Amino acid sequence: MFRLSPLASFPLRFSAYALSLLGLIVSLIGLTFADADWGWGVLVFGLLTALGTYDVCQRGRTVSRNYPILAHLRYNLESFGPEIRQYFIQSDTEEVPFSREQRRLIYQRAKNVSDKRPFGSLHHMRHPGYEWMSPSLAPAHIDPSSLRLTVGAERAKPYSASVFNISAMSFGALSANAISALNDGACEGGFYHDTGEGAISPYHRRGGDLVWEIGSGYFGCRNEAGDFDPERFRENARDNAVRMIEIKLSQGAKPGHGGILPGAKVTEEIASTRGVPPGRDVISPAAHTAFTTPRELIDFIVRLRELAGDKPVGIKLAIGPPWEWFAIVKAMLDTGEHPDFVVVDGGEGGTGAAPLEFINRLGMPLDEALLLVHNTLVGAGLRDRVCLAAAGKLVNAFDIARAMALGADWCNAARGFIFALGCIQARSCHTDRCPSGVATQDTLRGSRLDVPTKAHRVASFHANTVAALAEMLGAAGLHHSSELGPEHISHRLTRHEVKSFAELHDFLTPGELLVGGAERHPVFRDYWESASADSFAPPETLAKLRDSKLY
Template sequence: MYAPGHEWINHSLRPTHIDDSDFRVQIGGSLCSQPYSASVFNVSAMSFGSLSGNAIESLNAGARKGGFYHDTGEGSISRYHRIHGGDLVWEIGSGYFGCRHDDGSFNEERFAANARDEQVKMIEIKLSQGAKPGHGGILPAAKVTAEIAEAREVPVGQDVVSPAGHSAFSTPLELMAFIGRLRELSGGKPVGFKLAIGHPWEWFAMVKAMRETGQRPDFIVVDGGEGGTGAAPLEFINRLGVPLTEALMLAHNTLVGAGLREEIKIGAAGKITSGFNIARTMALGADWCNAARGFMFSLGCIQALNCHSDKCPSGVATQDPSRSRHLDVADKSERVYNFHHNTLKGLAEMLAAAGLQHPAELGPEHIIRRVSTDEIQSYDKLFTFLKPDELLNGNSQHTVFQNYWEEARSDSFLPPAQLAELRLTKLR
């Protein structure tokens, strides 16, 4: 408890009693006609293809029983996602799996057919992920089975490529138009995007595009750079992407300062495995949290580090039937449900001890960090929080905003002019 970095939540002398730990958040702004009531703790994006069919089925059955959502990952909606009917958030990556033409471009008709399915509750555009931001991917031909080809709408036995970037849009303004079009095609369901924060001016450019067009996402999922994967170069896993705390603070502060926070909900992911992890993340500004590794542990993942080899000993991350068949869906789905249920039960007990009724009441004043052997600070003193409309008034004292906010452009992801000129000067 005396080591720098140790954190805790303070308790109250007037504790409350919480009977129901099924904490929920309403997602869907004024542009959305089918809002979704989500749990504050859900299954983060993990694709069929990365995980086995039995693993996907177990996650979805657990989600159905526990009333939380299951993010499909960019591998689209497989037959295993549909068996038990658990709520889905359909992730659309740069490969547009499940909604693509043969050349890999976006297909509106295929998107509408899947998006209007009752099981699909929200649409999430994947701009980047914490484990390998700015990196595409390839599923080798040998791994493209008939079931994977069916889900992704690609040919069997051919390499499947996910480009590093999207082809449906190339500027912040075009991204906002794409969001609006997906919302229309889905019948008014919540549409948002997931990103790992990188260059701040690119993030600011998107927020400026939201204000200029009046078109905006219903939600944003901030994926911390500490996110994990079994399919990324080691340098990308360890050295690319802003960690969750700083990324979430930047996203939350920008939306508050730009007068957009009430319209846009924020989800967060990045090694969130406990009730306290959820509490500290929501105290920093998130409306809900997602988790991947915690739910993988509930499936029986032992971190054997064989995800890439198709030799996962627990049957979680493999397409080898001789391995995956040993993952018992009835047993593991119950464990998935129990992990979610007991994590939120633990969160409820912490909130009650702190004198609160719902995690939405958490603020930065509730979480304390030891910053040295003889000093502690609450989050509200440790971090800078912008006031509503502060960026619109042009008086922010935050260094990152001072450096990049004014020159970020809604029509381009390019760096501010002075940075571009400096880079050219160095090249000369």
């Protein structure tokens, strides 16, 4: 049998390692018998040989063992592959997760430079899924400053909210300078800043209106055991800067998922803010301990409202099984009490880092979630008493208008505002190496973010976006965002078929659920009657399926 010589059968994948060894040997001989310039060869080839030797001996990466030295080319190319796609390959309209067109618009509005575009749209208007707002032959003028609404009108301390605000982002997730700039921007622009569940830090207390988010960790209002502490809550909630309270049931980035802040990241400052011991792991449970049933949730809302001095109290949630949301609404009906507002967080993800499966496949997308919540409140006769907000990839005027057409009274944005701070969508938020100093606790990186400059950009982004919304609404012949309805937005189904949101979606009529209606709507028909104010559990028929695969 013919056999290859040992040299011919030497795997080519080891060639870089072999050439490095050969180069080191030649360089050593040259250094010994020639001149000192060969020392550079010894240094270069010595380092490559050391790397190759490490690759061959280590056991963690099979690719490196099979391709010593060469494997690192792959790792390096893979590491900056997203940047190559973002800057050189991605189209202007491809949203992964935010398109170049979206980011450029935010940067321009934040910097107060022209956001106009020449030569027509880059969007394919004939393609299915394209949407637009219908203009009127009788346009109106809207003062952008009038686009506000009253939340908690029944309360002693109602709040006049802008239609566009900063969504929940905690100190700890964002740097001190980023939080400071957001709060200063909110103060300058007259809109609210949601604290996120990480409590009210010193950087939130710079004059901007606050919505204090209370999560399952009860940061800023917890006792040593991690349970809710009413006295600590009262102390913070009655601060004049806190305008509303928001109970976070779940979030779009990772619904149903708890969290842990490693002890190494729990600095004295973060510990003081959150009310936890420094240097120890901090756990955010997946579920609240202050309540376990829908009825107890409503009782908790009432309790917080009383402790806060009758300020508006609401809930934020990402929608899961419809019967759980129905159970909350039934608890409202049974008790005669209700949250002052509901923030619907879409399953599109957000600033919070989360497992890939949670980001991609857990949680109802915003459109369906918002429509379900709005429909339920209308059908239960509660919509005029409960305000509704939307959050989830809403960064321009049409995004806001579209959400309002599906039922929202106002919209929140997180990523839009951190783009205004200078975020470049590096997607390294969870690594503590954010290149723009936004999502990091590295004091050197964070300190490079100039607070006065970025605060003004936050305010400018808000002002220019709300002004664009006012222009769109006026072009549609409307006088306020509250007039916007599903009939104003059109959706292309096919090249030859178009429907308005009013035709495309099934909207309930006021009080329809109270009189046994909504039989035409399968979700309400199947789950409304069986939902209970005393439990988040599924209907009995569905519970039985969990015990068997005999569907």
